[in-house]
Amino acid sequence: MLNDIFVAPFVDMFAAPDFLMQVLWEGLVSGILYALIALGFVLIYRSSRIFNFAQGIMVVFAALTLVGLHAMGVPAWICILLTLGVMFVLAVVVERVVLRPLVGQPDIILFMATIGITLFLIGLGEIIFGGENKVMITAELGIPTGSVLLEPFGGLLILEQKDITAVIVAALLVVGLLIFLNKTRMGRAIRALGDDHQAALSVGISLQTIWVLVWFIAGIIALVTGIAWGARAGVSFALEVIAYKALPVLMLGGLESITGAIVGGLMIGMLEKLFEIYWGQPLLGGNTETWFAFVLALIVLLFRPQGLFGERIIERV
Template identity: 85%
Template sequence: MEFLKKLFVDPFVEMVSYPDFLMQVLWEGLVSGVLYSLIALGFVLIFRSSRIFNFAQGIMVVFAALTLVGFHAMGIPAWVSVIFTLGVMALLAITIERVVLRPLVGQPDIILFMATIGITLFLIGGGELIFGGETKRMITSDLGIPTGSVDFEPFGGLLILQHLDITSVAAAVVLVTGLLIFLNKTRMGRAIRALGDDHQAALSVGISLRTVWVLVWFIAGVIALMTGIFWGARAGVSFALEVIAYKALPVLMLGGLESITGAIVGGLAIGLLEKLFEIYWGQPLLGGGTETWFAFVLALIVLLFRPQGLFGEKIIERV
């Protein structure tokens, strides 16, 4: 009986009793969810255009952040370092298309998936060789990202908002909005969508598979850079960020592997729910540490009832 009280009654009593603390938990979950969504977007874009599950997206976040910090350490101004890093990610996209993907056109999906694992190992080895393995500090102040916090008092409660978190959310909104405009309003964006909707039909009307591949891998690199900047500002820049990036996997399982909307909604849902569960159920009942596995368990439960994810298209096989 006591266990049931702790499970069903106490958490809700605490939420009602301390609404300002609840709002703080929800805000922190929202910020984490926004960053999860960004990483998941990189997976979705590449899969929609090429049917490749890009296992390397996590290490691309680390590699982009390390490249930015590395350029700045050479004495290059911060925003010039950003431009140089974007150039490196563009070069990486071209190299991956020509060296890895182009020779494997028409191969089974598992071969392409294994190729992205090879890209991951190559970037890990190259990153450690060039930048070393120690944790580095993200250049937030030089990029103009504010530090400190601001007090906000909604509904009579106190909510402490870190300037870094506000900037993260605002930058993510701008990036996602720009990406949606690009995909829906530009010729190349429509080509990417067409390739994702019907591969053969898109190729038959002259859409260049190679051009689209380079473009989507570069866009994934841009997303990786932004994610690396804000995650690196929160936790430092190191190869440990790759583990955080793999939190996008349950986001994809929850939202659907081909859905941009699913990546956004799934990321926000997991960010909010894992934080709520950790604070109100994980710590009192399990001693904490639930954020490392909660998202995967939630995604598994969803897959049991809807294997294609909440926003994925239901597969109907006709015999």
């Protein structure tokens, strides 16, 4: 019995290295998309100390807006620009209507406000776009849908071109975000708010402007993630459930760490896929991807409550 649980899966894993690489690739793609969603959480939390529960529905709402505009006859690339405009308006409305009146309120009040934003966007999305599943406009956006075949170790490795595109675009987005945060004046202001909130406000950094900016950046991330996930699984409100995988990523990597969001997403994406294929299906009947990430994050929290990349909080009395 112990041999079947602990030894046999590792033997199977390395007996077919080409299949192992296929599993790791699938996990890598999922992990990158998890990391993108987690980045939206991290940016908003660092700048405002608000845990944005609405990030998941923002992914769905952005994708539905893109597909809905195209269904009205708008050209695909114009749809992207209009969707970015919608996400900017959403950022302004959230700052003016929800966040600004709640400045100084306890964290739990701000968290509940983001739950309210989630429910509002779900209702608004269903009214405007309906609840049925929609097809992402991959061809219209120029996203290739074929496959690339490789033959490592004498086997066969299949890479979907839309997954390769998603990985490249996600990598460019992360690099662009890091350059923005480290090299631009507004990026340094966001980092300053994350490092020392009161000190940043005391030197004249506008809290309202930063809030709008980070919510808009989170909207851009949501749109990119929505396109990538929509190309793989269609566009519907079920994507919100996938977006919740960012929660264990945050627990694993740390709520304030951009590096932690990226590394945590990659770790969870690949580990959950490995566990599903080599342990979940043969031993547990499958479907372990729905809970593995949360169990892994819980185990990490038991030993390191701040996450792998979070700063240890030391309180002196």
